[in-house]
Amino acid sequence: MILDLERFQAQARPRWSKLEALLAALEARPDRRLNPSEAEQLQELYAQTAADLNRVTHGALAPELRQYLERLVARAYAELYYAPPTRSEVWQPRRWLRIFTAFPEAFRRQSRYFVLAVLITVLGCALGGLAVRYDPASVDVLLPADYLRNPGQRVHTEEKGQSRHMDSAQVEAMFSAELIRHNIQVALLAAALGVTFGIGTALLLFENGVLLGAVAVRYTQQGFGVFAAAWLLPHGVFEIPSILIAGQAGFYLARLLLRRREERNTRQSVSEWLVLVAGLAMMLVWAGIMEAFFSQKHAPVLPYGFKVTVGVAELVLLTIYLLLIGRRDVGAEVRARISSEKK
């Protein structure tokens, strides 16, 4: 009726210790690669220990022994079925540089979520712009900061360079770091809010759009359109698209989580999100540098026409990068390869 536990343990213990020793040796090895004889031994010990576990499980007699065997089987299972990347693979520069092509590829693959992000932002922009245009009372609510409400004074101080105290390059450096950190944090939050079924992402994008629309209309209304364009374009052409891409990543994530568990290949689909986030983080680093070192220099120092031109040039380059770099159509290439192999 009852498994003779003592005898069973005494018989089986040697193979358990052997498996334990083998696992310890493997786990300590940096590349964790097995040679053929080790693989065979591991497979065999794993099968035996799994069978031992089955016997103990059915007897339900010895909880500690069962736990011990479960741990052993779990470790052996992980070693048998998973080959971690070797150290050299992890540190290969090529692997890391792949991000520069993987980012635009992922961007194009998931472009419909980008379109959704753009639509929501445009809706926000329109609402913000119309509100400021037709309902002056809304200005106080939509643009709480004084410099946003009264552009005239701001333009005056900025052009006179009165806002500078310390050695300007250093202030700019500090400012750029703050901007990079803040922007990446916000963008990351937008991308992570995908877990709220995209609702949080949509709200964040919408709010961003309202503010953008309101500022644009306010400055244009008061005749500072050129100043605003020159002020915002050099960094805005990277900053705004990167927030849109964060929205894209957020919506992609929401769609992913709405799918049934069996249908998703978590490991693969999650790297797509990661690539988008990594790409937008790089964009925001550039935007932060531009905003601190370039955007804040105004008319007497840098003519507005030049700043606007730089902004437009950046936008063109970014568009080319996002639309053309990397493989055009992965599907087509695979199809071509298959058909050529058939010949």
Next chain:
Amino acid sequence: MTDSQLTRLPATAELTIATPEGVLFRLPLAGPALRLYAVLLDSVIVLGAVNGVGYLVYWIFAKAPGFGLMLITLAEFAIGFLYGAVLEGLWNGQTVGKRLFHLRVIDQSGLPLLIEQAWVRNLMRVFDALPFAYLVGGVSVLSSRLMQRFGDRVAGTLVVRETPLGAPAQEAWTRQKYNSFMNYPVLAMRLRRAATPELASLIQDALRRRNELAPYARREIYRELAGYLQTEIAPFPDDLVEMLSDEQYLTNAAGVLFGDQHLSRPHR
């Protein structure tokens, strides 16, 4: 017997994995408290590292504090994410805090996690840490069958407990030199045949948890169990039973049930 069934229910959540060969094993999942301790410890380490870098940068950039501040701001931000992502990626799902509290992040399938998964679950912290002290993540862990915070749900990972386990030590009743029940092979055989696995494990548990029970409870439980065995299963002679305490009685019974098979050993 229903009581013993109840106490055998798992006290903590666990993940059951079925391997392709048809082996089932369970992994105990880590609860929110343990994970919070690990996070706190990791935060202390990150803060220390950030401050260390801060002093170094401050010292190097003494002439240009602006650039120094820029570096510190960026380093602080980067270390916050890099710490968890890089360590979990390279150390097979462990940070310093997780290692000390015997926790490990693994893939939902029971396999080690990928570097990409480590990054995703650590980047998702911006959401899980909201609004303060990982409130969102904590609620997510408590409401999830697999104890996953949102970062784990997205990355397809979970955190398991890994208390280092040795093979169980020998039980007290197997160390007994002399078991007086063995002098009555017929009765011992009857005990062995009539005891159900549930009864056997109940006796085993009662003896094993000796020191966890309050003295009064222990006395009562042992008295009841020994009485049950004596009256219902195998009536050992009164003159023997009178000499034995209830605990000794149960120890002997366990020795019969789990121990050496040689019942037909000659009397000594």
